[in-house]
Amino acid sequence: MSPFLAHIPLVILLIPLSAAAILVLLPGYRLSAALNMLATGTTLLAASSLVFGAGQIAPGQLLVDQLNISFIILNSLVGFTTSIFSATYIGHELATGRLTPAYLRFYHAMYQLLMFAMNLALLANNIGLMWVAVELATLTTVVMVGIYRTHEALEAAWKYFILGSVGIALALFGTILVYMAAQPVLGEGADAMVWTSLIRHVADFDPALLNVAFVFLLLGYGTKVGLAPLHAWLPDAHAEGPTPISAVLSGLLLNVALYVVLRFKLLLAANPAAIAAGPLMVSMGLSSLVFAAFMLYRRRDIKRLFAYSSIEHMGIITFAFGIGGPLANFAGLLHMVMHSLTKSAIFFAVGHIAQIKGTQKLAEITGLTESHPWLGWGLVLGVVAIAGLPPLGIFMSEFLVVSSTFARQPLLALPLVLGLLVALGALLLRLGEVAFGKPTGSMAPAEASYLPMYAHLSLVLVGGLFLPAPLVAWFQHVAGLLG
Amino acid sequence: MPHGLAFDIAHLLAGGLVLMSFLLLYQVRLYAMLNIFALHALVLALSVAWQALVQGAPHLYITALIALVFKAITIPVALHRIIQRLGIHREIETVVGIGPTMLVGMGLVALAMVVMLPVTANADALAREDLAFALSVVLLGLLVMVTRRNAVSQVVGFMSLENGLVLAATGAKGMPLVVEISVAFSILIAFIVIGIFLFRIRERFDTVDLQALDRFRGERR
Numbered sequence: 001m002s003p004f005l006a007h008i009p010l011v012i013l014l015i016p017l018s019a020a021a022i023l024v025l026l027p028g029y030r031l032s033a034a035l036n037m038l039a040t041g042t043t044l045l046a047a048s049s050l051v052f053g054a055g056q057i058a059p060g061q062l063l064v065d066q067l068n069i070s071f072i073i074l075n076s077l078v079g080f081t082t083s084i085f086s087a088t089y090i091g092h093e094l095a096t097g098r099l100t101p102a103y104l105r106f107y108h109a110m111y112q113l114l115m116f117a118m119n120l121a122l123l124a125n126n127i128g129l130m131w132v133a134v135e136l137a138t139l140t141t142v143v144m145v146g147i148y149r150t151h152e153a154l155e156a157a158w159k160y161f162i163l164g165s166v167g168i169a170l171a172l173f174g175t176i177l178v179y180m181a182a183q184p185v186l187g188e189g190a191d192a193m194v195w196t197s198l199i200r201h202v203a204d205f206d207p208a209l210l211n212v213a214f215v216f217l218l219l220g221y222g223t224k225v226g227l228a229p230l231h232a233w234l235p236d237a238h239a240e241g242p243t244p245i246s247a248v249l250s251g252l253l254l255n256v257a258l259y260v261v262l263r264f265k266l267l268l269a270a271n272p273a274a275i276a277a278g279p280l281m282v283s284m285g286l287s288s289l290v291f292a293a294f295m296l297y298r299r300r301d302i303k304r305l306f307a308y309s310s311i312e313h314m315g316i317i318t319f320a321f322g323i324g325g326p327l328a329n330f331a332g333l334l335h336m337v338m339h340s341l342t343k344s345a346i347f348f349a350v351g352h353i354a355q356i357k358g359t360q361k362l363a364e365i366t367g368l369t370e371s372h373p374w375l376g377w378g379l380v381l382g383v384v385a386i387a388g389l390p391p392l393g394i395f396m397s398e399f400l401v402v403s404s405t406f407a408r409q410p411l412l413a414l415p416l417v418l419g420l421l422v423a424l425g426a427l428l429l430r431l432g433e434v435a436f437g438k439p440t441g442s443m444a445p446a447e448a449s450y451l452p453m454y455a456h457l458s459l460v461l462v463g464g465l466f467l468p469a470p471l472v473a474w475f476q477h478v479a480g481l482l483g
Numbered sequence: 484m485p486h487g488l489a490f491d492i493a494h495l496l497a498g499g500l501v502l503m504s505f506l507l508l509y510q511v512r513l514y515a516m517l518n519i520f521a522l523h524a525l526v527l528a529l530s531v532a533w534q535a536l537v538q539g540a541p542h543l544y545i546t547a548l549i550a551l552v553f554k555a556i557t558i559p560v561a562l563h564r565i566i567q568r569l570g571i572h573r574e575i576e577t578v579v580g581i582g583p584t585m586l587v588g589m590g591l592v593a594l595a596m597v598v599m600l601p602v603t604a605n606a607d608a609l610a611r612e613d614l615a616f617a618l619s620v621v622l623l624g625l626l627v628m629v630t631r632r633n634a635v636s637q638v639v640g641f642m643s644l645e646n647g648l649v650l651a652a653t654g655a656k657g658m659p660l661v662v663e664i665s666v667a668f669s670i671l672i673a674f675i676v677i678g679i680f681l682f683r684i685r686e687r688f689d690t691v692d693l694q695a696l697d698r699f700r701g702e703r704r
Contacts (some may be wrong), residue, residue, distance in 0.1 A: 128660040132667055139671060161675065162628060162637060169621060169644050172664070176651045179658050180603070180610065188657025208602035 005053040009062045009123050011046045012072065013116060015039055020112035024105055029094055032108045033087035039112055040083040043119070044076040058196055063125035066478050071122050071259050074337055078251045078344050079115050081452035085348045086111070086244035088449045092355050093242065103147060107242070114140040114248065118256045128193045130260055131168075131175050134224065137253060138164045145241035156236035163223060163233040171220025177213035178267070181205040195263060199270055207273035217264050218280055224257030226311045227318060228288040238307035239360065243351030246303060250310040251344035255336055258314065262321060262482065269483045281322030282412065288315030289419040296426035301360045302350055305430060306343065309386055312423050313339045319416065320401045321482065323408055329479035331400035338393035338463055339386075345456035346382040349375050352448040357441040362430060367439030372446050378453050380435045385460050387427040388420060393463030489537045490609055496530035497616035500650060501592065504623035507643055508588050509581045513566055513573050513635060517559045520639050524554035527646045534653045537609070543653055546665045550649065553669050554642065562635060576632045584630050591622040613654030620647030642672060 019039035026032045050069045057064045090107065093099045099107065114137055121133035142164060146157030175193075182192040185204045191197050202210075223230040238246040265277040292312035299305040317339065320332030352375055353368065354360050368376030385392035398420060405413040503523040510516040528550035535543035566573070577584065595618035603611040624644025628637050645668050652661045 126660075128664070132660075132664070135667065135671070158634065162641070165641050165644075166625060166628070169625075169641075169648055172648050173618065173621060173651060176648075176655050176658065177614075180614070180655050183656065183658075184605065190659040192657075193659055206602075206605055208604075212598060212602050 005049065006057055006059050008046055008050055008053075009057075009059060009064055012043055012076075012119050013062075013123065015043045015046065016112040016116035016119065020109045020116065023112060024109035026105065026108075027101070029091065029101065029104055032105065033083075033090065036108050036111060037080070037083045037087060040076065040080040040115065043115065044073075044080045047072045047076040058125055061126050061129055061194075062123045063196060064123065065481075066474070067262070067481055068122045068259065070333065070337075070474070070478055071255060072119060074255070074340055075115075075118055075122065075252050078340055078456075079118075079248065081455060082244050082247050082251070082344060082348075083111070084449055085247070085351065085452045086242075088447065089242070089244055089351050089355070092447065096355075098148060099242075107144065107147060110140050110144050111244075111248075114144070114253075118252060121256050122259060125195050126190070126193050127175050127178060127195060127198070127263075130195075130263070131172055134171070134221070134257060134260060135168050137256065138168065138224065141237070141241075141245065141249060141253060144245045145237045147242060148240070150240070152236075153240040156233075156240035160233040160237045163230065167220045167223030167230065169220070170216050170223070174213045174216030174220055174264075177209055177216065178264075181209040181213060195267075198267055202267050202270045203272065205271055207271055207275075210268060210271055210274045214264055214268050214275070214277055215280070218261060218277075218284070221257045221261045221264075222284060222318075225254050225261065225318065226288070226314050227284045228291045228311065228315070231288065231292075231311050234311060235304045235307040238310070239301055239303040243303070243347055243354065246307070247344040247347035247351070250307070250347065251340040254310065254314050255340060258317065258321075258336070261318075265321070266481075266483065278322045278324050281318050282409075283322075285315045285317070285319030285322055286412065286415055286419070288312070289319060290315075290415055290422075293419045293423035293426065296423055297429075299430070300362055302354065302362050302365060302434070303347075303360050305362065305427075306346055306350065306386075309423065309427065310339075310343055312419070313343070313386070315419075316398065316401060316416075320404070323401075323405055323412075324483060325404065325408060326476065326479045327400065327404040328408070329482040330475050331397050331404055333475050333478060334463070334467075335394065335397035335401060338397050338460055341456040341463075342382055342385045342392075342394060342460050345453045345460070346379065346386060348449075348453040348456075349379040349382060352446055353379070356444055356446055359441070362434060364441055366433050366437035366441075367435075369435045371439040371443050374450055375446055375448060376435055378450065378457065380431065381457050382453075383427055383431045383435075385457065385464075387424045387431075389424070391461070391464045393460040396464050396467075489533075493530070493533055493537065493609055494612055496526060496533055497613050497650060497654075499526045500530060500646065501616050501619045501623070504620050504627075504643055504647075505585070505588060507627055507639065508584055508623060508630075511575050511577070511581070513575060513633070514563065516575065516636055516639055517562055520643060521555045521559040523643055523646060524550050524558075527649060528555060530650060531653045538656055540657070542662050545662050546649060546653060549665055549669055550646070553673075554646070558642065558672065562638075566635060575636050578630045578632060584626065588623055588626055591626060592619040595619040595622055607656070610654050610656060614651055617647045617651035617654060620644070620650060623647075638672075638675065645672070 023032050117133050117137035121130055124130040124133055142157050142161045145160055146153050179192055182198055185201050186192040226234040268274045268277045289312050292308045295308050317332050317336050320328045357365050385394050388394050388398045405416055503526055506519045528547045531543055532547040596615050599615040599618050603614055621644050624640050624647055627640030631637055649665050652658055
């Protein structure tokens with residue numbers, strides 16, 4: 001490990017943090033949007049350089065291994081593209097007066113703070129620090145969801161805050177229990193909260209305490225993942241906040257929470273006497289998938305529709321990791337990457353569409369391919385991808401999830417396939433009117449940045465056609481680590 | 484009995500916290516609820532201070548001090564002011580009646596005991612009882628949040644829940660980051676209570692009562 005690479009984790013944390021500090025003071029929308037892009041761009045570069053380090057490094061309270069590198073790179077990539085989208089989106093919001101310049105400063109600072117918090121949660125080697133980071137990430141998004149200060153936005157933020165704090169509380173209780181389990185073996189003090197020392201000694205921990213701890217952690221962080229029955233905050237938060245935040249929530253924050261669950265799953269797996277974490281995750285994932293799939297039919301709001309689709313896909317990913325084994329874990333990782341890219345691309349499109357049409361109601365948004373071909377076809381492509389149709393990437397990962405389930409738990413594959421088909425039907429049904437109906441509403445030309453959206457979609461397309469061998473090898477390795 | 488006076492006092496204080504949570508559960512007036520919450524925080528402060536003494540962990544005194552100054556005094560006073568300034572209804576709408584709520588509360592405490600006592604059989608007695616009590620306080624706090632429709636009482640419910648977490652964290656001997664976590668929580672609460680939500684809702688002249696949705700009367704609109 002070169003000494004240079006050992007500092008990279010710190011750099012990944014310091015860039016967003018210092019950018020947040022500058023952005024809160026910086027007046028002027030163009031400058032701050034540019035700085036926002038610059039900061040996320042450099043974070044992406046720094047994160048990508050982590051690939052060149054092999055094995056595990058643990059500088060200070062941080063930890064870098066192959067599991068979290070994949071998450072960090074995905075996080076920085078989507079963070080970067082969203083900041084490009086955000087620049088045009090926010091410019092429009094400023095022009096229409098939905099956001100004032102003072103709130104805009106606040107918005108950019110919060111965006112960077114959110115990036116910092118997510119990266120900290122991914123890099124933390126201390127389960128207490130991890131908890132603090134997830135809490136910080138939740139808090140910043142609560143504020144962002146309420147930033148429009150309409151009654152609906154405040155109510156959504158409030159709901160998110162209440163459910164989020166319940167999640168936070170349960171997760172902290174679980175964390176305390178893990179400490180209690182570790183303390184007799186590792187002694188009092190900081191060492192009993194450090195993940196790398198926990199995983200080394202977890203076989204000697206009291207399994208009963210670990211089991212209870214995991215239930216609390218799964219419920220607590222599961223709230224953040226948006227798993228049913230603790231998902232109620234998610235659709236409102238997506239619908240009422242600024243669209244870049246919906247993209248970051250769906251594409252990133254849910255993954256970060258899932259990552260934390262996976263870390264604890266690894267702990268449990270290393271203790272032979274503890275319960276298997278898999279079945280719990282499978283049942284939560286499956287119920288989220290089936291529930292969200294049926295709920296998709298009753299949506300009237302375009303952002304809510306895709307928020308429910310996020311619940312569905314997080315359910316699939318949690319399900320895949322719950323099934324476990326090299327193939328299902330591989331499928332889960334791939335699906336997570338594909339979902340993040342596709343869903344944020346869809347939100348990029350939806351954000352511009354809602355701005356042009358001045359509404360989020362599905363009934364008032366029709367015939368997009370005719371009125372706004374670039375946005376309309378982008379949305380079509382995104383929805384085809386998210387529904388799991390070939391040849392795009394999600395088809396591939398869903399196929400892998402289904403086939404690995406057939407191989408290991410054939411009975412579970414039935415509800416899984418049912419959920420996938422129901423969701424597919426709902427999405428295509430809605431897509432028909434929105435994309436190919438009779439054009440209504442404003443026909444104003446779009447001032448949109450298509451680059452982030454089409455960049456994501458082409459990555460998803462490439463992912464569906466062929467995966468580069470190094471990437472496959474990397475994922476296979478991580479899937480092996482996940483057990 | 485192997486336990487001495489130290490155990491008895493810790494037990495008494497932790498039990499007192501559960502009792503305070505029950506008192507919170509049947510308040511129907513906001514001011515009364517705030518007063519009980521101040522008492523809740525006071526008991527927590529005593530309990531944490533006692534743990535600091537027994538465990539010989541001076542840093543826990545900071546947590547106790549935060550509980551005393553911030554949660555028992557500053558926050559209740561601030562909330563009193565906010566209620567006056569915003570003209571929030573002083574009566575709390577509950578989702579279900581007091582009787583069923585109390586019964587559910589008792590059920591939750593029983594659940595906490597059933598879950599925690601067997602799994603902590605190997606831990607030392609002090610931590611063990613503390614943890615069971617703490618889980619009860621957490622669950623009762625959740626119950627307060629679920630059964631109230633008024634934003635201020637939901638915040639009070641959240642704070643009582645958080646007191647339970649602090650109790651759990653201080654009971655776990657030698658746990659790092661306890662002080663940091665209690666500071667983080669205090670910042671979170673200060674942030675939420677005084678700042679963002681109430682100010683913004685004030686700005687819009689909407690009620691803080693989420694269910695009733697009746698408009699704020701008086702001043703301009």
